[in-house]
Amino acid sequence: MESFGTFGLIAIIVVLFFLFLYYVPVVMWFSALVTGVRISLLQLILMRIRKVPPSAIVRAMIEAHKAGLHDVKRDELEAHYLAGGHIERVVHALVSASKANIDLSFKMATAIDLAGRDVFEAVQMSVNPKVIDTPPVSAVAKDGIQLIAKARVTVRANIKQLVGGAGEDTVLARVGEGIVSSIGSAASHKSVLENPDSISKLVLNKGLDAGTAFEILSIDIADIDIGKNIGAELMMDQAEADKNIAQAKAEERRAMAVALEQEMKAKAQEARAKVIEAEAEVPLAMAEAFRNGNLGIMDYVKYKNIEADTAMRESLSKQTPGNKSKKDKDDKIS
DSSP, rough: HHHHHHHHHHHHHHHHHHHHHSSOOOHHHHHHHTTTTTOOOHHHHHHTTTOHHHHHHHHHHHHHHHHTOTTTOHHHHHHHHHHTHHHHHHHHHHHHHHTOOOOOOOOHHHHHHHHTOOOHHHHHHHHOOOEOOOOOEEEEESSEEEEEEEEEEEEOOOGGGGTTTOOOOHHHHHHHHHHHHHHHHHHHHHHHHHEEEEEEEHTTTTTTTTBSEEEEEEEEEEEEEEEEHHHHHHHOOOOHHHHHHHHHHHHHHHHHHHOOOOOOOOHHEEEEEEEEEEEHHHHHHHHHHHTTTSSSSSHHHHHHHHHHHHHHHHHHHHHHHHHHHHHHHHHHHH
């Protein structure tokens, strides 16, 4: 029992020792003291209570102190960490900006970091400009020939515009718009192929980097390819559309003519029916005349003879010239 009690006591002492080292970071306090950073042991303990990692704060202060950045304060680092910022990126950016003679204050750096941008990468881009390749941009010259251009845009980060400035996508969109405008204003695609630098000059003069987080240093046309003959295709499409319209109008006129023909046939059938109806009244009228004594039997005979003579004349008039000549031969023979 005594050995168990001794073992338990030792375990409690070890646990208390580690808890003491956790809440009282003596090692970090000593390293800060050695490097010349003034921070009290009480402040490190309060950082643990405020759930701020003392190691990150101490490392950032040591790095800033060694780089000669004496305006970096512990309270400001803690406030930036509690606001969700990256204190290591901020201190790295401040050190890089100081070495490159770039005017970057701690307040500006923390604002850029809290805005969601990588402030350290922005400082590096200010020292070493970045080259952005644009996607293929299609444009049509005034002669109707399509050109497909690719450009390389060299940009440098504009530290003062990183907060609230437009991003890389806006720069690419503006450059593409400038390329389309430049090619579209050219009288011939040949002039664009002969002088591709005219596109770069025209686009650069438009000040496309205004309101963005970048400064455009140069725009170089990497490649220009000839695409389709858009003008000819549009003329062909227009001619095909005109032909279809003309065919539709002709079909409409034909349908109207067919409808008119059918209407005339219907009117002719209607008139023929009226004639047949009138002819059917003749026998009835004759019978009524017989009954009333207005028509005699001799009058009826004369009517039939006239009708027979008329039928004979009509049959003779319908004979062909060949039949008539044969009849004349028969008459001569007889």
